[in-house]
Amino acid sequence: MSIICQNDKINIRRMSDCVKDYMLMSKWLSNPIVLEYYEGRDNPFDLDKTIEHYGPRTRGEDYIIPCIIEYDEKAIGYVQYYRADIENPILDEYPVSEKIGNRKFINPYGIDLFIGETDYWNKGIGTIIVQLLVNYLLQNDTADIIFIDPQTWNKRAIGCYEKCGFKPIVILEKKELHEGAYRDNLIMAITNDKYI
Numbered sequence: 001m002s003i004i005c006q007n008d009k010i011n012i013r014r015m016s017d018c019v020k021d022y023m024l025m026s027k028w029l030s031n032p033i034v035l036e037y038y039e040g041r042d043n044p045f046d047l048d049k050t051i052e053h054y055g056p057r058t059r060g061e062d063y064i065i066p067c068i069i070e071y072d073e074k075a076i077g078y079v080q081y082y083r084a085d086i087e088n089p090i091l092d093e094y095p096v097s098e099k100i101g102n103r104k105f106i107n108p109y110g111i112d113l114f115i116g117e118t119d120y121w122n123k124g125i126g127t128i129i130v131q132l133l134v135n136y137l138l139q140n141d142t143a144d145i146i147f148i149d150p151q152t153w154n155k156r157a158i159g160c161y162e163k164c165g166f167k168p169i170v171i172l173e174k175k176e177l178h179e180g181a182y183r184d185n186l187i188m189a190i191t192n193d194k195y196i
Helices: 019-028 047-058 125-139 155-163
Strands: 003-006 010-014 065-071 074-083 108-115 145-148 167-178 181-191
Touching (some): 003 125, 019 047, 019 074, 074 125, 108 125, 125 155, 155 167
Parallel strands (some): 108 145
Antiparallel strands (some): 065 074, 074 108, 145 181
């Protein structure tokens, strides 16, 4: 097990290319309550679809680093991170430079996450997870800016990210297909000096 970062309760570990981890993801991504916020209720993942989607990531064939979140040694969710300028040029695609003082960022990252075990929702755990991963990326991977892009209707996620220091940058209209409609995404960012 390859632990990326941890505190006394939470481990964020690399997702493995194994049936156990794929079954966890399939369980979470077939739950309509979770899918309402991540992927969409019209897009459930069975085991085959999960392996097809996440297999290249777990085997290092993709630029996205997939991780499992554990709380008191129980797997409860998923987080991923990636260099935002590798095959996903976030700084070119998103018109953010003029919103961030025209600064030049050389090590941008993006993150996404969900808690798949709904019993762990609304307990402040998401905030701790985001803070833990952000601190790791800013310190160990020397990220100078980190992006996250919740859909604008997801006020709970936006509130969590704001608590962690993310600032809203720009709304991208009709950016993400979710449950049959293109939804607006709010691009949020935090920098290594916490100044945007």
